[in-house]
Amino acid sequence: MSTDDPSSSPPPERPQRRIRSFVLRAGRMGSGQVRALAELGPRFVLPYAAAPIDAAAVFGRQAPVVLEIGFGMGQATAQIAATRPDTDFIGIEVHEPGVGALLKTIGEQGLANLRLIQHDAVEVLEHMIAPASLDGIHVFFPDPWHKKKHNKRRLIQPALVALLASRLRPGGVLHCATDWEDYAVQMLEVLSAEPLLANSAEGYAPRPDYRPLTKFENRGIKLGHGVWDLVFLRKG
Structure with missing residues (x-):
């Protein structure tokens, strides 16, 4: 008979959960999105790596670089990239249907100034984005976590904002928007x-x-709902 008494042993320590920038939700993929992932993903989706991105090598030119966190299905991202061809854009999104949808749009519109990363934004910022390397960061309509008990899950928190600010060049723009x-x-x-x-x-x-x-x-505007934009500049 074993002399070990499990009831007398201290419970194992639970590993601390790392706060992530997203909650993964299931989504259906259309055939066009699946095809875009297969055909355009190798060219336009940057694999996660714990090393800073060389934007000039990725885009084949020297140009301002703007990072977007959480582009959803990518309609606004594609429109911004199309109207600002002299700027290069990197969009982060974990949800595969959104990545597929934006890849499809990239192919249809020939958007050469846009690349995607399908990974947690916090890890991308920590490891793939060098300090003072970005000209802009966009965070449009992040999950509001509207129940008070869930507010702590919101993306815009002091630690992340400090990280975002550190990745901007002096004069770089952090632009957030919300309808809550x-x-x-x-x-x-x-x-x-x-x-x-x-x-x-x-x-x-x-x-x-x-x-x-x-x-x-x-x-929402037609229904009288508000939208709030916040535009902050990195100090020199």
Whole structure:
């Protein structure tokens, strides 16, 4: 008979869960998205690697670089890239249907200034984006986690904002947008508290021309819902 008594042993320590920038949800893939992933993914999707990206080598030119976190299905991302051909864009999204949809659009519109990464944004920022290397960061309509008990899961938190600010060049732009007022209040408070950032406006900013109105946003505006843009600059 064994002398070990499991009941007398201390319980094993539970590993701490690392906060991620997303919650993975299932989604259906259309045939066009599947085809785009297979045919265009090898060219336009950058594999995750724990080494800084050489944007000039990736895009084949020297140009301003803007990172977008969570592009959804990619309609706004594609529109911004199409209207700003002199800027290179890197979009991060973990949901495969969105990646496939944006790849399909890239193929249809011939968007050479856009690359995608299908990985957790925090790890990408930590390992693939060098300090002071970005000219802009876009965070449009992140999950609001509207229940108060879930607010701690929101993406825009002090630690992440400090990381975002460190990846911007002096004068670089951090542009966030949300259609949840209490999240806008939190964003303004957190962004204003980051010492590397300065608000470009007195409070919330007018929507910059480069950020297109989405169908969802247009519908909300017609119903009287608000949208809040926050545009902060990296201090020199």
